[in-house]
Amino acid sequence: MRHQWISRIGSRFGGQLLKYGVVTGLAALVTVGALALLLNILERKREAQNPFFRVVELTDETTDPAVWGKNFPIQYDSYKRTVDQVRTRYGGSEALPRTPTQADPRSVVAQSKLEEDPRLKTLWAGYAFALDTREDRGHAYMLEDATFTGRQARPQPGACLNCHSSVYTAYKKLGDGDIMKGFERFNALPFAEARKLVEHPVACIDCHDPETMQLRITRPAFIEGIRQLKAREGIPDYDVNRMATRQEMRTYVCAQCHVEYYFKGESKRLTFPWTHGIKIEEILAYYDEHGVKDWNHAETGAPVLKVQHPEFELWSQGIHARSGVSCADCHMPYQRVGAFKVSDHHVRSPMLNVHRACQTCHPWPEDELKARVHAIQDRTHQLRDRALDALMDLIADIRAAREAGLDERGLQEALDYHRKAQFYIDFIEAENSTGFHAPEEAARILAEAIDFCRRGQTALRKLATSGGPTTAALARDEANDL
Ligand code: HEC
Ligand code: HEC
Ligand code: HEC
Ligand code: HEC
Ligand code: HEC
Incomplete structure (x- = not known):
């Protein structure tokens, strides 16, 4: 109908009017575009201001997230919700009650992967993972789960706590202000010794500069790993805290921990095997070159490796990475709270939050x-x-x-x-x-x-x-x- 109407007008008044129509249409489009841009800029400005009240003074020593929470109550409230346990088809976690013991005071744990699939016991035969491996759960549990996992039946190094605690101030103390030196001393400690130096799971200070609230990288293993990766890509002397874009940082803060790693040599230096790249064959090439094995398989004797959470590496090979979509875009999406847009610090499965995690970019229905x-x-x-x-x-x-x-x-x-x-x-x-x-x-x-x-x-x-x-x-x- 509409089409017919337009073509009728077109033929009656001829090309003149059509041209006029096109010009008006274009002008209208430009106006709408400019207006949208203006609105967008205004919105960005307001977000950038995102005023907060400095109730307390935060320093580069303030580890306790509750103190930061006084200045940023919205982020702190959602951060605390990482205690929630909800199962999705393949992710999230079930909250399984257990009877606390002296050795392991946890009254709730996540479900056992070994019970879900007994083949995994054969996969890891002869290694501590065959004793106890569970689903991952929220950040709130990282410190206690590393401390009380059944894998502790075999001695574990202090270096585990690089990714299971708020470790930044511990590095500084151990290294007299030098986090690289502190990192080296920390790695060499037995688990129980290192455990005494940390108090909280990953906290605000691990991801944010207390003065500017900018994202920052605090983990030496990532600083070194990403430098090697960038060198291979032709960028020498990469300094992540100076050279990464804001969008990259929204992934890198997570990639400090959600990566495959090993402890190198006697000093147990936490190391990311990235000198050849982060595709699977490149990582295996690194391990082969350095003669790394985690253990000899109990049933075959093969010198095998245990892989751990290569989220950053796998994501890097996908369409979302290629399109510049960061970990935080899906796992910490913006939420509107009153007049502000804030990042949801309840880091969890996006399947529990499809509306904000996906629908901002994809206009598909939630079920789809x-x-x-x-x-x-x-x-x-x-x-x-x-x-x-x-x-x-x-x-x-x-x-x-x-x-x-x-x-x-x-x-x-x-x-x-x-x-x-x-x-x-x-x-x-x-x-x-x-x-x-x-x-x-x-x-x-x-x-x-x-x-x-x-x-x-x-x-x-x-x-x-x-x-x-x-x-x-x-x-x-x-x-x-x-
Ligand atoms: C495009 C969205 C998207 C991006 C980007 C993304 N993820 Fe995910 N992630 C998902 C989805 C969807 C799942 C599956 C959740 C499930 O099965 O419940 C998932 C699962 C996970 C899980 C397991 C969650 C659970 O509940 O067990 C972790 C950990 C994770 N992602 C970390 C990361 C990290 C780290 C990055 C960046 C390197 C990243 N993700 C980038 C969408 C994304
Ligand atoms: C490079 C960072 C990193 C290091 C080092 C690390 N972890 Fe983890 N760990 C993670 C991440 C990320 C998860 C969540 C994803 C997962 O479970 O796969 C996790 C999950 C866990 C879990 C819960 C799931 C499970 O397997 O039962 C336990 C327990 C654990 N780690 C213990 C340890 C111990 C013990 C060490 C030292 C040998 C260690 N971790 C070293 C990053 C790390
Ligand atoms: C200091 C290390 C560290 C950092 C930094 C970190 N994670 Fe984790 N993450 C862990 C550990 C350890 C676990 C598992 C805790 C457990 O099972 O006790 C975990 C669990 C998760 C889960 C599973 C939550 C659930 O409810 O099942 C998701 C999703 C996740 N992380 C995403 C992210 C994203 C996204 C970022 C960056 C914004 C990030 N993590 C930064 C160490 C880290
Ligand atoms: C695992 C890393 C991580 C931890 C831990 C963390 N944040 Fe964030 N935070 C982020 C990311 C990612 C953003 C988004 C920053 C951006 O886009 O530039 C963010 C943004 C913010 C912002 C800017 C406004 C907004 O919401 O986007 C504030 C304020 C903030 N966080 C406060 C906190 C506080 C307070 C804590 C501790 C209770 C905390 N954060 C813990 C990663 C983290
Ligand atoms: C910040 C924007 C953004 C967010 C958030 C996002 N995506 Fe995407 N997604 C993209 C882009 C860009 C592509 C690339 C294809 C395109 O250009 O349309 C894509 C592609 C996809 C594809 C198609 C992949 C293919 O091979 O064709 C699926 C499926 C998808 N996204 C699902 C999700 C889900 C589920 C979530 C939430 C967990 C999510 N996306 C969150 C931007 C986003």
């Missing part, structure tokens, strides 16, 4: 958004199941070959595939978004893992048919030994 996430997660989870089954088969076959009398040297190729497959599967298992942070990359990694298992089994079959390692393989090993 959830369905898209679930579709990705269901597929990732099914693929992970297949990959775990494949690995269980490889582990059983290597064990059988060992029982049949084959030694390390004969098994070398299969053990190497075990190390690789285990690393790839654990990368997705330990990453906490069940594929959402980078769906295609998660699928690629699991597909490659299944292929590694297949190759490992093929290597064993070759041994079985030839009655032992081939002479060529032995000669090669001999040459390598020299």
Whole structure:
């Protein structure tokens, strides 16, 4: 109808009017655009002012978040809500009651991953993770969960607390004001000693400059890791606190902890394996180059690695990272409180907050958004199941070959595939978004893992048919030994 009407007018008054119409339309668009921009600027200005009342003076020694909360009650209130435990299909956490004991006073814990999937006990056989591994829960619990996890049955280093506490002032004290020196001394302490130096889970001072409230990086391991990563990308002498954009900082503050790591050498220096990059094969190349293993697998003897929470690394391979969407955009979305727009400090699963976490950018209905996430997660989870089954088969076959009398040297190729497959599967298992942070990359990694298992089994079959390692393989090993 409308279309017909326009074309009728068009033909009656001819091109003249049409041109006039286009010009008026354009002018109107420009006006609307300018107005929108103006409104936007005004809004930004008001947000930038975001006045707060300095009730108390905050210094670079103020660790207690309750004190900061006097100046910033809205952020503090939402920060405190990280005690909430709500389960989503694959994330969040259940609040399981338990009877406190002297050794472990916790009366509520998150559900056990080992009970959810007993294959994980085989995956981690011989390592502390096979004793106790649970779902992650809110930041409020980080200090007690690290202190009382069943993994403490094996001695754990103080370096754990780099990511499980508000450690910034402890570094300063230990290092006489120099956080790098403090960091080194802190890492070398046994857990119980380091534990005495910290009091709170991650707190305001760990992410904010007390004077300007700007975001800042306080963790030396990230300062060093990101410098190496940027150097590889052709940016020398990267100083994250000086050179990162505000949008990057909205991811980097989280990437201080939500990354794969290891403790390097006797000094237990917390280290991010990023000199070759942060894609999975680049991380494994680093570990291979430095001869790093976490333990020898109890069933096969393979020198294997435990992957831990590579959220930053997986996110980096996804469409949201590519589009400049930060961790905080989804996990700390803005909320309107009165006249202000504040960041939700109740860091949690965005599935519990789709309205603010996603709908600001995607005009899709809430159910549709959830369905898209679930579709990705269901597929990732099914693929992970297949990959775990494949690995269980490889582990059983290597064990059988060992029982049949084959030694390390004969098994070398299969053990190497075990190390690789285990690393790839654990990368997705330990990453906490069940594929959402980078769906295609998660699928690629699991597909490659299944292929590694297949190759490992093929290597064993070759041994079985030839009655032992081939002479060529032995000669090669001999040459390598020299
Ligand atoms: C585009 C939105 C988005 C971005 C950006 C994003 N995440 Fe997520 N994240 C999700 C979704 C969705 C889940 C799945 C939650 C679930 O299953 O309940 C998730 C899950 C998680 C979980 C597990 C949460 C739980 O409840 O168990 C962690 C931890 C996490 N993300 C950290 C990060 C970090 C760190 C970054 C930045 C490096 C990041 N995320 C970037 C959307 C995002
Ligand atoms: C680089 C930072 C970092 C270091 C170092 C670190 N953690 Fe964690 N830890 C995390 C993050 C992030 C989570 C939440 C995500 C997850 O559970 O995968 C977590 C979760 C946990 C949990 C709860 C989930 C579970 O596995 O039961 C425990 C317990 C834990 N860590 C213990 C430790 C211990 C013990 C050490 C020292 C060996 C340690 N952590 C070292 C970052 C770290
Ligand atoms: C100091 C280290 C540290 C920093 C910094 C940090 N996290 Fe965490 N995060 C953890 C640990 C440890 C846990 C698990 C605590 C537990 O299970 O006891 C965790 C848990 C989570 C969870 C799971 C919450 C739930 O209810 O299941 C999410 C989501 C998350 N973090 C996202 C983020 C985001 C986003 C940022 C940046 C804004 C961030 N974290 C910064 C260490 C950190
Ligand atoms: C894990 C890191 C982290 C911790 C811990 C943290 N914040 Fe934030 N905070 C952020 C991020 C990310 C932003 C968004 C900053 C930006 O966009 O520039 C933010 C923003 C703010 C702002 C600016 C206004 C706003 O809401 O966007 C204030 C004020 C603030 N936080 C106060 C606090 C207080 C008070 C605490 C302690 C109770 C705290 N923060 C703990 C990460 C953190
Ligand atoms: C700050 C903006 C922003 C936020 C917040 C955000 N997204 Fe996105 N999302 C994007 C952009 C940009 C893309 C890239 C595709 C595009 O340009 O439309 C994208 C793509 C996607 C895609 C399609 C991926 C593909 O391969 O086609 C899905 C699904 C998605 N987002 C879901 C979510 C969910 C769920 C949340 C909340 C947990 C969320 N997004 C939060 C900006 C955002």
